[in-house]
Amino acid sequence: MTSEPDSIIVVRDLCIGWGDRILMEHLSFDVARAERFVILGGSGSGKSTLLQNLIGLVEPRSGTILIDGSPPPAPETAPPRFGVMFQSGALFGSMTLLENVSLPLNRWTDLPADAIEEIALARLRLVALEGFENHSPSEISGGMKKRAGIARALALEPSLLFLDEPSAGLDPISSVELDELLLTLNEELGVTLVMVTHELESIDKVATRCIVLDGETRGIIADGPPRELRSQTEPIFVKHFFNREPRSA
Amino acid sequence: MPASFNLTRLPKLSGAGGICLQLSGQLALPDATEFWQKLKEEIEPGRGHEIDLSAVERLDGVCAAMLVSVEAEARCSGQYLHFHGASPGVERLLALYGIDGNPCKAPPTHLRILEQVGEATCSLVANTRNTLSFIGELSLSAIRAIRTPKSVHWADLGKLLERAGADSVPIVIAINLLVGFILGLQSAMQMEQFGVGIYVADLVGMSVVRELGPLMTAIIVTGRSGAAYAAQIGTMVVSEEVSALRSMGFDPVRFLVIPRTIALALMVPLLVVIGNFVGLLGGLLVGVLYLDVSISAYILRTQSVIGLSDWCSGLLKAAVFGIAIALIACERGFSTRGGAEGVGTSTTSAVVTMLFTLVCLDAFFTIIFSALGI
Numbered sequence A: 001m002t003s004e005p006d007s008i009i010v011v012r013d014l015c016i017g018w019g020d021r022i023l024m025e026h027l028s029f030d031v032a033r034a035e036r037f038v039i040l041g042g043s044g045s046g047k048s049t050l051l052q053n054l055i056g057l058v059e060p061r062s063g064t065i066l067i068d069g070s071p072p073p074a075p076e077t078a079p080p081r082f083g084v085m086f087q088s089g090a091l092f093g094s095m096t097l098l099e100n101v102s103l104p105l106n107r108w109t110d111l112p113a114d115a116i117e118e119i120a121l122a123r124l125r126l127v128a129l130e131g132f133e134n135h136s137p138s139e140i141s142g143g144m145k146k147r148a149g150i151a152r153a154l155a156l157e158p159s160l161l162f163l164d165e166p167s168a169g170l171d172p173i174s175s176v177e178l179d180e181l182l183l184t185l186n187e188e189l190g191v192t193l194v195m196v197t198h199e200l201e202s203i204d205k206v207a208t209r210c211i212v213l214d215g216e217t218r219g220i221i222a223d224g225p226p227r228e229l230r231s232q233t234e235p236i237f238v239k240h241f242f243n244r245e246p247r248s249a
Numbered sequence B: 001m002p003a004s005f006n007l008t009r010l011p012k013l014s015g016a017g018g019i020c021l022q023l024s025g026q027l028a029l030p031d032a033t034e035f036w037q038k039l040k041e042e043i044e045p046g047r048g049h050e051i052d053l054s055a056v057e058r059l060d061g062v063c064a065a066m067l068v069s070v071e072a073e074a075r076c077s078g079q080y081l082h083f084h085g086a087s088p089g090v091e092r093l094l095a096l097y098g099i100d101g102n103p104c105k106a107p108p109t110h111l112r113i114l115e116q117v118g119e120a121t122c123s124l125v126a127n128t129r130n131t132l133s134f135i136g137e138l139s140l141s142a143i144r145a146i147r148t149p150k151s152v153h154w155a156d157l158g159k160l161l162e163r164a165g166a167d168s169v170p171i172v173i174a175i176n177l178l179v180g181f182i183l184g185l186q187s188a189m190q191m192e193q194f195g196v197g198i199y200v201a202d203l204v205g206m207s208v209v210r211e212l213g214p215l216m217t218a219i220i221v222t223g224r225s226g227a228a229y230a231a232q233i234g235t236m237v238v239s240e241e242v243s244a245l246r247s248m249g250f251d252p253v254r255f256l257v258i259p260r261t262i263a264l265a266l267m268v269p270l271l272v273v274i275g276n277f278v279g280l281l282g283g284l285l286v287g288v289l290y291l292d293v294s295i296s297a298y299i300l301r302t303q304s305v306i307g308l309s310d311w312c313s314g315l316l317k318a319a320v321f322g323i324a325i326a327l328i329a330c331e332r333g334f335s336t337r338g339g340a341e342g343v344g345t346s347t348t349s350a351v352v353t354m355l356f357t358l359v360c361l362d363a364f365f366t367i368i369f370s371a372l373g374i
């Protein structure tokens, strides 16, 4: 199998799992640069685990992952080449939003403090959190936390952003605003998006391509743009998922 | 490595008598520090500026944020700083980062107060960091941390010291005073039978300074700070904050554990000193109130029994206890799995492990010290 020349992520024959338990095996797929790539699948099928493998938090059981042509660096050794937004935002409660966003800049650049502050403020402005820079995470809403998480993930100017269920638990308006933000990042700044999500509307709006993971066959059961997957009747899980039908229907 | 951008001053003035600058090349994070300095050098406060962006090949968010910031600074000081010739892409990026809407900073008077507070805090943190760095050299991971001090969350340290230290003082005083008093009373009742009441000073003095002061204080710190650390870090694990740290290139262990270890290594001995004094005071109360020994006689007796080596061995133990508490608490915290319930489990397990370890360490020290004759 060869990879497209402009693939930002290349996954070959990947096997992931915890302990003795294999969740997915023989996974192979490419993510093209500037794609908006969505990972779908039932709860517990291993979407978050796949994400953790891709970003290098967990060592794959076997197989290769290449990001920009090389394996994800061991964390802590080099500045990360991508941003990650965790499900709840994962902001540090003891710091203000500004400090949260400044953290990676402080760690990995030698920019003077005033420049870091300006950059962090601009990132917050980008995610429409202007004026909240001195708030602590406990003082803002769920949607704002996620946006702040994105601002922090963008701090080091990554060209690739991983998001785990960005719109989970958001009201419809915040959810649409978040989708808009993601589209802006992708279209205006050329950021490649790799995200796990369950929101059908978000998928329609944001995704250019989806893969569907299946826990039983431990593999990818569908791959393509959401519009195509929606009209598919096989495999049955994909049909149920896109038509909001119960398993037994 | 030569910078891949250029910021040059053109030998002409703009229509309104402002300075004309030309920016060209690639503006991105790797050169951002240089760009920021250059920008600050070239822009003269109190004058208008025209910056030609037509030769900019690439602009990233970091440098866009810097341009937006200098524009706002000029505008807010009553000057102008215009960009022209920007390609649509560059223009769009500047707009995204709020070139039109970047508001002015708070008025300068306000800022000066903030600055002062900030500076004071910075020097305080810097001072503590220097002192602590020295102690930190004792352990291998601290050496790595000093090579990359940015990889440790030093900003937490002040708060940790305060919580572990100052906030524990009342309970440390209460418990140690009572322990000294109880110990004194128990021994006084025995000693009195043999008519050697004054030996209460020996017994209380030695037991408090060498054993009970450090141990009781460490137990209090276990309950307050140890449990708190385990729960804090456990919560960070289950809320993915630890993963987030790693994804940003931090070693969470170094980032979180070193400040906590340092906090306890410093604060436990300090608390022990306080605890020892009030423990001795408890004994003195018994001596004076129950045995009718004079204050000065009791103090003299105590002084003659407790030597420097007793104090030192107690304080050495205290520092080791502090480090042990911090390390166990953090280790348990990091091993948290599952949700809120997991945090509860790991906190309980941390407290039990800490108490057990404290007693074992104490026994170990007692054996070693007696073997060495200290």
Ligand SMILES: Nc1ncnc2c1ncn2[C@@H]1O[C@H](COP(=O)(O)OP(=O)(O)O)[C@@H](O)[C@H]1O
Binding pocket: A018, A023, A041, A042, A043, A044, A045, A046, A047, A048, A049, A050
């Ligand atoms: N840190 C972990 N250790 C052990 N097992 C885990 C861990 N994280 C997740 N799992 C297990 O792996 C399976 C897949 O989890 P996950 O990838 O989070 O699923 P999804 O995100 O698709 O809902 C689940 O059964 C879960 O219990």
Ligand SMILES: [Mg+2]
Binding pocket: A047, A048, A049
């Ligand atoms: Mg998940």
